[in-house]
Amino acid sequence: MQKQIVIEPVTRIEGHAKITIQLADDGSVADANISVTQFRGFEKFVIGRPFYEMPSLTARTCGICPVSHLIAASKACDQILSVRIPETANKLRRILNLGQWIQSHALNFFHLSSPDLLLGMDEEPARRNIFRVMEVEPEKARDGIRLRAFGQTVIETLAGKRIHPAWVVPGGVSEPLSAAGRDKLLAMIPEAKAIALRTLRWFKQSLSQYQEYVRTFANFPSLFLGLVDPNGKLEHYHGRIRVMDAAGKIVADQLDPLDYQSYIGEAIEPWTFLKFPYYKPAGYPEGIYRVGPLARLNIATQTGMPLADEELAEFHDLERGAVLSSFYYHYARLIEILYAIEQIERLLSDPAILRKDVRATGGVNHDEGIGMSEAPRGMLLHHYKVDENGLVTWANLIIASGHNNLAMNRGVLQVARHYINGTKLSEGMLNRVEAVVRAFDPCLACSTHALGQMQMEIALLGPDGALLDRLTSV
Ligand code: MG
Numbered sequence: 479m480q481k482q483i484v485i486e487p488v489t490r491i492e493g494h495a496k497i498t499i500q501l502a503d504d505g506s507v508a509d510a511n512i513s514v515t516q517f518r519g520f521e522k523f524v525i526g527r528p529f530y531e532m533p534s535l536t537a538r539t540c541g542i543c544p545v546s547h548l549i550a551a552s553k554a555c556d557q558i559l560s561v562r563i564p565e566t567a568n569k570l571r572r573i574l575n576l577g578q579w580i581q582s583h584a585l586n587f588f589h590l591s592s593p594d595l596l597l598g599m600d601e602e603p604a605r606r607n608i609f610r611v612m613e614v615e616p617e618k619a620r621d622g623i624r625l626r627a628f629g630q631t632v633i634e635t636l637a638g639k640r641i642h643p644a645w646v647v648p649g650g651v652s653e654p655l656s657a658a659g660r661d662k663l664l665a666m667i668p669e670a671k672a673i674a675l676r677t678l679r680w681f682k683q684s685l686s687q688y689q690e691y692v693r694t695f696a697n698f699p700s701l702f703l704g705l706v707d708p709n710g711k712l713e714h715y716h717g718r719i720r721v722m723d724a725a726g727k728i729v730a731d732q733l734d735p736l737d738y739q740s741y742i743g744e745a746i747e748p749w750t751f752l753k754f755p756y757y758k759p760a761g762y763p764e765g766i767y768r769v770g771p772l773a774r775l776n777i778a779t780q781t782g783m784p785l786a787d788e789e790l791a792e793f794h795d796l797e798r799g800a801v802l803s804s805f806y807y808h809y810a811r812l813i814e815i816l817y818a819i820e821q822i823e824r825l826l827s828d829p830a831i832l833r834k835d836v837r838a839t840g841g842v843n844h845d846e847g848i849g850m851s852e853a854p855r856g857m858l859l860h861h862y863k864v865d866e867n868g869l870v871t872w873a874n875l876i877i878a879s880g881h882n883n884l885a886m887n888r889g890v891l892q893v894a895r896h897y898i899n900g901t902k903l904s905e906g907m908l909n910r911v912e913a914v915v916r917a918f919d920p921c922l923a924c925s926t927h928a929l930g931q932m933q934m935e936i937a938l939l940g941p942d943g944a945l946l947d948r949l950t951s952v
């Protein structure tokens with residue numbers, strides 16, 4: 479005899495999912511999970527399409543992270559062409575990827591998560607949102623809007639429009655950057671940097687208030703995976719995979735993304751459409767790992783950018799081994815925003831950024847392509863096989879929220895165990911369950927390749943499986 483709580487839809491995350499909390503007879507939490515309830519078979523419906531359509535097709539799978547898919551897809555297509563793409567095109571793609579990091583991280587931190595941090599997890603839902611933040615902390619709300627606007631302007635200036643830009647193409651990019659475009663972006667850098675620095679200062683000063691969440695928000699040992707350059711510096715566009723354990727020890731380094739199938743397995747559970755990737759040498763589910771901002775900053779020796787490197791050194795001092803609490807995803811996002819601004823400034827300051835040769839052309843020279851990049855939420859992988867005419871015969875995508883699926887589920891269980899006892903639910907307790915999911919910033923639209931609706935639900939089921947309580951987001 480067990481009881482269950484179901485939370486559906488979970489609010490302020492990107493996608494549609496359901497949290498189920500199972501109670502034991504004594505009212506304690508026996509089990510909890512997050513399941514993705516919508517499914518569109520993207521990997522199936524691209525079969526038979528020409529490979530060069532993949533960037534724009536995959537970008538349309540998600541209204542939140544089209545830029546990330548464009549980049550991973552184009553990198554996979556570069557391999558099918560077997561061309562070496564012009565260095566300026568690589569740099570322009572890098573700037574675009576960083577613009578996406580900034581706008582996505584700002585959206586999560588300011589719009590989705592700051593209401594919890596500034597107004598409190600127990601504030602009533604009608605008064606716990608970005609509009610209330612605008613009333614209570616107008617400067618912070620304004621900072622969030624300005625920072626996100628900077629990221630969006632980067633994307634718009636390079637790619638022409640914010641949503642589903644088709645500027646990244648197999649072999650490079652379709653248009654060079656204009657001097658006017660470069661100057662406009664460079665002029666926005668000082669304000670963006672100032673916002674990033676003062677937000678970091680505020681967040682670090684406030685950390686003492688959040689120790690309860692630091693302790694309980696998916697705070698457990700796991701592996702951390704992400705891309706690094708040959709010297710172990712933070713990488714977001716090329717690079718190879720580093721694997722770090724909870725003690726901070728590098729257990730594997732410079733793994734080739736092209737060989738991902740030899741070290742990443744994908745397990746399936748019957749209750750969700752989202753697969754469970756795991757690190758094969760450790761087995762399933764022991765091979766649980768985290769990706770994204772927390773993982774990237776754990777594994778990176780340095781960022782290579784002066785201001786971000788100072789912040790990274792402080793971040794590494796938080797814990798003796800790897801930083802284990804997923805609450806620190808928020809902290810890591812802020813450092814990554816600073817890194818991205820500094821990096822964009824450096825790339826734009828290179829005179830070669832205005833070169834006109836930005837696209838290599840070629841035919842179908844290879845029957846397979848694998849593209850991996852660091853999306854805001856973590857490693858994103860596109861893998862295609864094509865026939866001699868370049869038509870897709872097979873496709874696999876592993877998206878960041880998939881990599882984090884095991885950890886997100888364990889995090890939901892940890893928070894539910896800590897805050898829920900008995901069949902009476904307070905909205906504040908359930909918000910903490912949702913907040914741990916928001917810390918991972920999952921894009922559930924991408925996870926399932928679903929389009930449209932983005933909502934979530936939480937349900938509490940009793941010992942006998944009967945529904946005791948249920949919350950849905952509006
Ligand atoms: Mg897949």
Ligand code: NI
Nearest residue numbers: 540543921924
């Ligand atoms: Ni997405």
